[in-house]
Amino acid sequence: MRPAINSFHKTFCVMALLSITSCDGQQSVFTDLGPVSSQITLLMWIMFIGAALITVFICVLMAVSIAGPTGWRQKLTTEKNIIWGGIVFPVVTLTALLIYGFMVFKAGGTLAQAENPVRISVVGEQWWWRVIYRHGDGRITESANELRIPTGRPIEIELSTADVIHSFWIPAYAGKVDMIPGRTNLLHFVADKPGIVTGQCAEYCGGAHALMSFYTVAMTPSDYDAWLAKERANAKPALDSQGEQVFLSSGCGGCHTVRGTQANGKIGPDLTHAGSRQSLGAGILPNTTEGFAKWISQHKTIKPDNLMPPFDIFSESELQSLSAYLNSLE
Ligand code: HEC
Ligand SMILES: [Cu+2]
Known part of the structure; x- marks a missing residue:
């Protein structure tokens, strides 16, 4: 079990690192690459800065009410200040934010009519x-x-x-x-x-x-x-027929489709052009021949609970040609 846990930890640490570095744009709420997300980010900044200012203001009021001069403390308790500060201000700001929020909620709305x-x-x-x-x-x-x-x-x-x-x-x-x-x-x-x-x-x-x-x-x-x-288009005919043979004879085609071959399973991801994607296993492994080999031989430890059955049946050379074949599906 030990190596399994270790490799899971490794994946986990890599993911954690990726999520830290992601602030430079790959997957960050601060990155806006289109009009819909810019509107959401603007709403976020307004909420964040507004909430920060109000928090500071409340802290000052609290300090005054605890330790301020008597005159100031008395002023705070007047009915007028309670009504304006405690009722009118929250009702007005929250209503304005609600209306604005609904507008942002419809950010993609005009696009829906395109x-x-x-x-x-x-x-x-x-x-x-x-x-x-x-x-x-x-x-x-x-x-x-x-x-x-x-x-x-x-x-x-x-x-x-x-x-x-x-x-x-x-x-x-x-x-x-x-x-x-x-x-x-x-x-x-x-x-x-x-x-x-x-x-x-x-x-x-x-x-x-x-x-x-x-x-x-x-x-x-x-x-x-x-x-x-x-x-x-369908997959190109395989250059390496051994890899394709391993794929077709090991039951992979029961769950995966490679258009242009007999593999037409619908349970797992379509692999017709799997080699041309950015990653493997839903964003978790690099799309290389080694990546495919790693997925096929270790996917149960790399991505615990995933629904592909384990395949520990391949010799080193079978695994190599199967992986090279999948990677060639561009
Ligand atoms: C019982 C169904 C089933 C069989 C049989 C099966 N797979 Fe899978 N496979 C899956 C599922 C489900 C996933 C998605 C797993 C996930 O990412 O959660 C998957 C994912 C994959 C991926 C990653 C795809 C991607 O889009 O990144 C590859 C590559 C793959 N399988 C190759 C194979 C090979 C090679 C075989 C045969 C040795 C095989 N599979 C047999 C169900 C199956
Ligand atoms: Cu989820």
């Missing part, structure tokens, strides 16, 4: 993301654990869940929206410029919740169109 938004469905699954790109012709392309979006175009994300409540959150673009069983919620935003940020499940959803992350890649519209055409 014609022809980019439509993408994201389904929360314990503990990964199913991502479905909806094409203009009504067809779909399924992918996983990464969101790609074009800049400057209104984005509409349809959020649902396959199991329990999850919450979809990319702080750089918009507020969190819950994924609730039996419902479809819509999230609207725009990405101002190309870049890569991360998002995270923001509602506790069971064991591996903290390891349910994902990358979002914003691209110029022409790059996006080119990428989507590539994503839509």
Whole structure:
């Protein structure tokens, strides 16, 4: 058990470090890469600075009422001051904030009326993301654990869940929206410029919740169109047929799809272009041949509780060719 705990700790420490360094933009509430998140950040600053000023003011009043000159203390207790300071002021500020809050709540509202938004469905699954790109012709392309979006175009994300409540959150673009069983919620935003940020499940959803992350890649519209055409295509024929053979004969295809092969399972993430994503295992491992080998041989310790069965059956060379094959699926 020891090595297992150690490697879990290692992952945990790396995650903790990442979350500290994340203040420079990857996944920070202070980063605004679109109009919806700027409005939310402004609301946050107004609330924070307002609350800080009021707290300081209350502390001064308290100090005066405890240790101030008698004249000042008497003034504090007049009926007029109680009514203005204790009733009128809170009612006015809280009502103003409530109205302002409702306005920010609708931040994506005008975007919701946009014609022809980019439509993408994201389904929360314990503990990964199913991502479905909806094409203009009504067809779909399924992918996983990464969101790609074009800049400057209104984005509409349809959020649902396959199991329990999850919450979809990319702080750089918009507020969190819950994924609730039996419902479809819509999230609207725009990405101002190309870049890569991360998002995270923001509602506790069971064991591996903290390891349910994902990358979002914003691209110029022409790059996006080119990428989507590539994503839509089937997997290229494998250069290394041994790796593909191991994949197809080990039961992986019962849960995973690689379009263009016999693997058409729907239980786990689509792997048709798995090698071209930013990360593996919902944002927790680097997308390299070693990363795939690590996932396949150690995923139960790297991401405890995840629902892929353990596979300790491969020889070193089988694992190597299987990983190289998956990494070649670009
Ligand atoms: C019983 C179903 C099942 C089988 C069989 C299965 N997997 Fe998985 N696999 C999953 C699930 C579920 C996940 C998502 C785990 C998570 O991140 O929580 C997953 C995740 C993965 C990922 C990470 C995908 C990503 O988007 O980053 C890879 C790679 C992978 N599996 C490879 C394999 C290989 C190779 C095999 C065969 C040796 C295999 N799987 C067999 C269910 C399965
Ligand atoms: Cu969660």
